[in-house]
Each structure stands twice: as structure tokens, then as C-alpha cells.
Amino acid sequence: MLEFEFSALAALGLTPVLASRAVELDLECRDAAELRHLMRIVEEHRDGVVLHDGRPARVALPLQRSLADRGHALAVGDWVLMKADVHGDAWVVQRVPPTSVIARRDAAGRRHPVVSNVDVALLVMGLDDDFNARRIERFLALVADGGIVTAIVLTKADVMPPAVVAEREATLRARLPAGTTVIVVNALAAHTAQLLQPLLASGSTVVMLGSSGAGKSTLTNTLLGAAIQDTGEVRTHDSRGKHTTTSRSLHRLPGGACVIDTPGLRTLRPDGGETALAGAFPDIDALAARCRFRDCGHGAEPGCAVREGVDADRLRNFHKLGRELRRDSLSLLERQRQLAAWKARGRATRERMRQKRGVAGD
Ligand SMILES: Nc1nc2c(ncn2[C@@H]2O[C@H](COP(=O)(O)OP(=O)(O)O)[C@@H](O)[C@H]2O)c(=O)[nH]1
Ligand SMILES: [Mg+2]
Ligand SMILES: [Zn+2]
Secondary structure, rough: EOOOOOOHHOOOOHHHHHHHHHHHHHHHOOOOOEEEEEEEEEEEEEEEEEEEEEEEEOOOOHHHHHHHHHOOOEEOOEEEEEEEOOOOOOOEEEEEOOOOOEEEEOOOOOOEEEEEEEOOEEEEEEEOOOOOOHHHHHHHHHHHHHHHHEEEEEEEEOOOOOHHHHHHHHHHHHHOOOOEEEEEEOOOOOOHHHHHHHHHOOOOOEEEOOOOOHHHHHHHHHHHOOOHHHHHHEOOOOEEOOOOOOOEHHHHHOOOOOOEOOOOOOOEEEEEHHHHHHHHHHHHHHOOOOOOOOOOOOOOOOHHHHHHHHHHHHHHHHHHHHHHHHHHHHHHHHHHHHHHHHHHHHHHHHHHHHHHHHHHHO
């Protein structure tokens, strides 16, 4: 039996789709009479999670196993079914299939979810030495797959000379497809919350992504109107922040949206194949139709409309990300083949053992 109050949870980002998925999942649970609660994960730690009522919970082993088998894991933002045991300890027993997932791959090609059930992604980048157009394109590829509204937030406009701010903003706007939202802010200033208001609809979930020191936690605090998230001093010689935010966490804003602050992602490799790439580079996708050759690789081919119409460094980054994505999906296939081979070998060994025992027993 599932207990939840829709209107109360809607303020935390619960949608009708997620609620009906939760009800379905509850009906599938073996013990129909057992009381389960619909909860959202707001923090993630090594040994468990924190639920939206502040309660720490551990993840039941069967769920851990079934998620791992499918290459999934729980993330902040996930809706889950929780039950309390006889000691009153909370256990996460089911995960409601999320409506959106942002995942990255590590250097070995393994997939790691970053956050679930997100409506808006704010790609936060400093206008200081943190500024890097290629990295923004990488972040755009990271979030391109899930129907997530994306805005680029350029911070530290207050500490940079106005000419540099203007030049960097213009560079980015010229390079990215028209219609990309770019907002220039001082993350410390209270009025920045008003600038971002159109992206913070009540009941929606917003995630802050960006490298360490970019101003994600500062922005989170400004939106919250309170110093909740730790912010770090930046080492002055290279603008890199220390990793002060160690786990992702979800907060409710006064205006009714939820915001998820994240630590800087060290290895930022987008997940998802060619669709993520096409989603992040819609201009290239559109121009490709006008290339002379239908199978144009936008390399050295004559009559390439992409090479003509797209910033050269952007095109180089597109090719680089494409190579990475293909390599990752290849190594994933390779791992799946290995796993299948191990399983088959295990089955064969068990079969031999059984036959041996059978022979011995005769
Ligand atoms: N002056 C100024 N400082 C900022 C701005 N954004 C971030 N900072 C500072 O940069 C440092 C790193 O910010 P933090 O929010 O911890 O970065 P995070 O790693 O992305 O969470 C902190 O000392 C902030 O005060 C900004 O827009 N203007
Ligand atoms: Mg932080
Ligand atoms: Zn071409």
C-alpha cells in the first residue's frame, strides 16, 4: 500500500506521470498490505541516501542488485518507495522510473547518473579563467538527451573588466546556435535571483552543473536567500575551486522550485550516443542537409556547408565529442559481451559440477 499526498509532493516536483508510475510500481510489490511511502532523494552518500523529510535511508539489497544489473544507480532527484522496518529504520525498496536522467561516463566508459527528474539545467561557468566554450559544448551534450530546458549562466561579471565580459559573452553567442539562453550574472548579488526567475517555475527541478569554483553553490545560496551550501575560495593562480560541495543536494526555493547543487564533475564525458551529439549541435545537424555529399563527414570534403557555416573550433569539438561517444558505446558493447561470456562460463562450470556430483552419487 502506498501512502502519499499528491498536492504536498507536487511542491517538491512530483508530477502526475511520476505519481502514476509510483502507484503502478507499488501494485507490483509482493507484499500488498505493507505500508510504503513515496519519497524524493535529496542527498546521496556512500552508505545511503537522505529523503526529502530529512530521514537517512539505506538502499535495500534487491534494489541495489537490480539497478546494478541494468547499469543504473540511484541519484539525487529520484522518487523512490520507502518502507520502515521493525526498528523504524528507513529502506528504499523501489525506484520510480525517472522522466529524465543526466548521466556521465567515467574514463573507463562506465555510466554514472548525476541527477534524475530534472526540468531545467543551469550550466554555470565563470567569466574569469574558468571560461571555456568547448567545455560549455560538452555540458550541452551532457544534458541534450532528456528534453531538459538549458540555460548558460556566466558568473563573476562583477570581477572582470566590462570589455572582457562583453567579448566573452559575444564569442559564446556567435559560436552557439541562435536561441541559446546565455545569462550574465554576479552570482553573489541578490537581484540575480530575479534574473533567473523565469527558469524557476514552481514545482520544477533545476540542477546546477559546472566545474568546481564556477559559482554553483554561490548561485544556489543566492536563490535560496540564505547561506546553506558551502562555497569555496578559489585558488587565485588558476581559478580552480576546491571541491567544497562533496555530495549533490536538493533544496526548495522560496518561489516553489527545487534546486540541486552538484560538486564539480571531474571527468565530464556525456552519456548517450549520436542523439546527444545532434541535440547539442543542432546547427550542424541542420546545415548537414546542405552539404554536397549526403554522407559528408564535415572534414575535408568539398562543398561542406557545415565547415562553411560553423565556427571552426566548434566543429573540431563536435568531431572530438563524437569520437568519444562512439568509443564509449563501443567499450560498453565490449563489456556486455564479456559479461555474457562470464555468465555462460559460470553456467557451464555449474553444469559440470552437477554432473560430477551425479556421477559420484551413483
Ligand atoms: N565576485 C564574485 N565571486 C563569485 C561569483 N560566483 C562565485 N564567486 C566566488 O567563487 C568562489 C567559488 O564559488 P562556489 O559557489 O563555491 O563554486 P562551486 O564550486 O561552483 O560551487 C567563491 O569564493 C564565490 O564567492 C560571482 O559571480 N562574483
Ligand atoms: Mg559548490
Ligand atoms: Zn559537410
